[in-house]
Amino acid sequence: MAKVYNFGAGPAMLPESVMLKIQEAWLDFKGMGVSLIEISHRTKEFEQVLLKAQEDFRKLTNLQENYKVLFIHGGARMQFSALPMNLAGRVASKKCLYVESGNFAKLANKDAKAFCDVKVIASSADTNYDRIPQVTPEMIDQDAAYLHITSNNTIYGSRYNSFPETGNVPLIADQTSEILSREIDYSKFGCIYAGMQKNLGPSGAAIVVIREDLLGHASEQTPPLLNYTLADQDNSLTNTANTFAIYVTGLVLEWLLEQGGVAAIQKQNEAKAKVLYDLIDSTDYFRGVIQPEFRGTMNVSFKLPTPELEAQFLKKAGAAGLYALKGHRSVGGIRASIYNAMPMVGVETLAGFMEEFKKNNG
């Protein structure tokens, strides 16, 4: 098969060396003669996988001891319900604050409404989410259970390049499409979570990092498997865990350490994004969909002069092995998701293709 570069937004490409390791150990995990997916979540071999993944995550993020690393069933969307179930009970009013910076940020507060009193304190919906809305300290009701943000907006590519100061209100971030892509001070957050299927592993599970003083407030009607306190007590083994997702995530975390950790991968991510943004900024032919000051490094969304040219672009890109570049239906255009696992050569190949396409269709 020809070399393919996969720019899909998720489930997304994983590091080649990780994929090869999984394939190699597929029928014989650690000399057991069986596959990792065929062993009990209660074996010492799996426990080792779980503990190592938690430990490596801590290393990569310099996580303080008072934060817990949990693995929960379902992706980020399941946490949209689980979060208010677990945390709204911190305050009698069940008031929870949300910032709406994109479709998933909106969905997060929509799903939360069944479990708490949602207040959307800022939104960029009126400019079709072309920016991160401003949040000032005065906007944050200090009696709220938490403030929820979506730190990187997958569909648009915008991200918080600085985080709101929330006083005593725990800041919670959905980091699904950017987790471990840049250095972040986790101690500024009460809780961070991410679906695995972009920067961590396969789909179907989430990582939840939570400060321990926020545990213990789950509503009685929280399903046990969505109860963070119980997950902490049982170290994510209340029932049969998603062993495959935790295993793959563990390998990705090892790979990140081999790359030099988050600081090193951040530099690579910045260099990769710069290649595309420099090209976009050098011409009117490609137009970014978000305001430049909110650009992140994971998802680069842009448009061509006409929808017809975009259709042609996508068709030719696919034929050239540049895969899954179609923008989300709510925005249209082109989106290149360039997560941690995307090598620079993939981005350069895309940039070369863009230049060529512009020359031939300018």
Add this chain to the structure above:
Amino acid sequence: MAKVYNFGAGPAMLPESVMLKIQEAWLDFKGMGVSLIEISHRTKEFEQVLLKAQEDFRKLTNLQENYKVLFIHGGARMQFSALPMNLAGRVASKKCLYVESGNFAKLANKDAKAFCDVKVIASSADTNYDRIPQVTPEMIDQDAAYLHITSNNTIYGSRYNSFPETGNVPLIADQTSEILSREIDYSKFGCIYAGMQKNLGPSGAAIVVIREDLLGHASEQTPPLLNYTLADQDNSLTNTANTFAIYVTGLVLEWLLEQGGVAAIQKQNEAKAKVLYDLIDSTDYFRGVIQPEFRGTMNVSFKLPTPELEAQFLKKAGAAGLYALKGHRSVGGIRASIYNAMPMVGVETLAGFMEEFKKNNG
């Protein structure tokens, strides 16, 4: 590595040909140049995987058109909460009936209590779950939302060899450790569900089969990803599905069709279980933990004369490549889980080992 037979209760062994297919396609799914776990759940390639799995499940079970086949995040335990959330609202009283035939049956009604009015109508707890408790039609309150049973009890190996008559009350079965192991008339059930990690695929997801007239009753506080009605509307793609679990399950379903379907696998399962039960019945050295009339074909639990001999048995079995035979901690002794994927030669090897052990330690 030496040949190993894996008798683990779950996550359990999968058919060798399925494991080889996954390995072969690992880096290049359907000529795409990327792995199945690296493509979007919204691609036509994954949609094809999902639709084919649903279609094959229907073929294997002769499922009537008014039943829906859903894939839900989390294993069976997550459904312990989801079921009452989705179905208790069928009746104003929220009364739900449960039969307690084992640890998981008990956990199912314990988890349900947060969401409905649980009535345990029969239990075999007082005889340490050595049987399926009798359920007569008079015991079933016709005003209840449903009657929940655990059709096969993984820990003990007992199963319903006939099902209760429930009148108008929908019968719901947790089939986790026996799904597709024997022919069952699904039209007698309102809903059947199973965690995947025994007879279907990897851990982390469940299949839920539900009669369509039971949809539409979810409580308002049901997380969207646990709402069966929404899962049906979106054909299990409300959010990013567990693509890997659905893919592997699809391959297992294809393999079952190749084996001749459920009738054929049932015969094999009966022959496999008979080898072990005949040996157990031929001696006092091995003693089954359940009453013979409730024996199933999936989990064969038995004891040796002393715990010391059991420890020795497990140690020698492990050294001989007979893996994961330790009984559940609540029962002790030995448990051989011989799911659909376990070949007869594995069972015969175990039986030979048992005979030999008895001879040397009798």
